[in-house]
Amino acid sequence: MDPVRNPYAPGAGQRPPELAGRDRELQQFEVVLERVARGRPERSMVVTGLRGVGKTVLLNTFKSMAMQRLWGTGKIEARPDQSIRRPVAAALHMAIRELAPRHRAPERIEEFLGVLKAFAMRDPGAAKGTSHWSPGIEVPASRGRADSGDLEIDLTELFVDAASVATDLAVGIALFIDEMQDVQAADVSALCAACHELSQTGGPLIVVGAGLPHLPSVLSASKSYSERLFRYARIDKLDREAADLALILPAREEEVEFTQEALDALYEAADGYPYFVQAYGKVAWDLAPHTPITIEDVRVSSPEAEEELAVGFFGSRYERATPAERDYMHAMAQIGDEPVPTSDVADALGRKPSSLSPARDSLIKKGLIYSAERGLIAFTVPHFGKFLRAQPV
Ligand SMILES: Nc1ncnc2c1ncn2[C@@H]1O[C@H](COP(=O)(O)OP(=O)(O)OP(=O)(O)O)[C@@H](O)[C@H]1O
Ligand SMILES: [Mg+2]
Numbered sequence: 001m002d003p004v005r006n007p008y009a010p011g012a013g014q015r016p017p018e019l020a021g022r023d024r025e026l027q028q029f030e031v032v033l034e035r036v037a038r039g040r041p042e043r044s045m046v047v048t049g050l051r052g053v054g055k056t057v058l059l060n061t062f063k064s065m066a067m068q069r070l071w072g073t074g075k076i077e078a079r080p081d082q083s084i085r086r087p088v089a090a091a092l093h094m095a096i097r098e099l100a101p102r103h104r105a106p107e108r109i110e111e112f113l114g115v116l117k118a119f120a121m122r123d124p125g126a127a128k129g130t131s132h133w134s135p136g137i138e139v140p141a142s143r144g145r146a147d148s149g150d151l152e153i154d155l156t157e158l159f160v161d162a163a164s165v166a167t168d169l170a171v172g173i174a175l176f177i178d179e180m181q182d183v184q185a186a187d188v189s190a191l192c193a194a195c196h197e198l199s200q201t202g203g204p205l206i207v208v209g210a211g212l213p214h215l216p217s218v219l220s221a222s223k224s225y226s227e228r229l230f231r232y233a234r235i236d237k238l239d240r241e242a243a244d245l246a247l248i249l250p251a252r253e254e255e256v257e258f259t260q261e262a263l264d265a266l267y268e269a270a271d272g273y274p275y276f277v278q279a280y281g282k283v284a285w286d287l288a289p290h291t292p293i294t295i296e297d298v299r300v301s302s303p304e305a306e307e308e309l310a311v312g313f314f315g316s317r318y319e320r321a322t323p324a325e326r327d328y329m330h331a332m333a334q335i336g337d338e339p340v341p342t343s344d345v346a347d348a349l350g351r352k353p354s355s356l357s358p359a360r361d362s363l364i365k366k367g368l369i370y371s372a373e374r375g376l377i378a379f380t381v382p383h384f385g386k387f388l389r390a391q392p393v
Contacts, residue, residue, distance in 0.1 A: 021242025
């Protein structure tokens with residue numbers, strides 16, 4: 001059928017035509033926004049899940065919800081090798097720019113921007129003169145606030161000041177952090193401390209995170225009270241009903257239907273994982289001659305979908321691994337699809353567990369595997385074991 005009208009959207013962070021099966025999380029976030037705006041004590045949210053389950057999409061939806069309530073919003077994507085100071089500064093700059101036109105006292109905004117600039121210029125890279133980055137803020141940097149160089153102190157002061165600007169407008173500020181497991185350890189600790197401080201003063205600023213399933217343990221390793229700061233929402237594959245809706249509703253807009261058998265086959269192939277739902281749906285649409293999309297169409301199109309996934313979803317990640325890391329993952333895949341004991345991987349490779357720690361640690365750092373619980377590891381990518389078992393070794 002006409003590929004131009006194809007509604008499905010496989011791709012990182014691509015907004016799905018129908019955000020299926022996430023009503024509970026959306027409702028929870030609605031409550032968070034409402035409570036924070038009213039100065040009620042409330043834990044912020046952190047969304048966790050495997051690759052491709054829709055964390056980024058959900059975070060973006062949360063951001064739109066906050067914007068609809070006229071909140072100031074900003075978003076960063078954490079990187080393992082980068083301090084969050086600059087990205088946070090840029091994100092809060094965006095948030096304040098959203099609020100500024102509605103604020104009656106321009107000097108309050110300018111005052112905050114001065115603090116923000118001082119905060120941003122405390123970046124170690126900027127201090128050494130090695131970077132030409134300038135925050136693009138016209139006002140002069142202020143002194144004596146958020147510029148100590150200690151990220152914990154500076155973030156706390158910055159957040160308090162930002163929250164106070166939002167309070168003037170009876171709204172809030174939401175800072176979204178994607179790939180939050182990649183925030184450096186020292187920065188995680190500073191971030192939690194700043195959120196903790198803010199939660200005590202009731203300032204309307206929240207940090208909303210998304211990351212891989214081990215993010216809660218990253219946060220609690222840094223600050224034991226992190227569980228009281230964040231409400232963890234683990235998102236997973238879609239159940240049958242939601243997966244069907246993700247396919248049916250966008251098609252219906254284009255007056256296209258699926259037969260029941262086609263939906264059965266699609267659920268079997270995609271296993272409810274949102275990325276796969278979009279990928280199989282897209283190819284089935286393109287190859288089906290006309291509505292309704294039948295099981296025959298699904299059968300004919302599935303190999304093409306699998307090929308695209310093998311290149312774009314699995315392959316691109318596999319390529320990032322070194323030969324030693326690949327051996328490690330192949331050994332994991334041979335053992336099974338449940339989280340596997342690291343000692344079993346060592347046994348399978350005939351090595352001492354300690355000699356495999358570097359490979360394991362760098363795979364964790366690359367976001368390909370995670371430690372499900374002590375001594376156990378699992379793939380962050382759904383169906384990765386199956387993909388690896390089909391690869392020639
Ligand atoms: N609730 C949903 N219903 C239908 N499709 C969805 C849903 N959530 C996400 N998708 C689709 O799944 C794909 C992956 O979404 P997204 O990039 O948000 O995942 P992610 O969890 O952030 O993955 P990663 O860990 O790789 O960053 C996108 O193509 C998106 O359109
Ligand atoms: Mg993502």
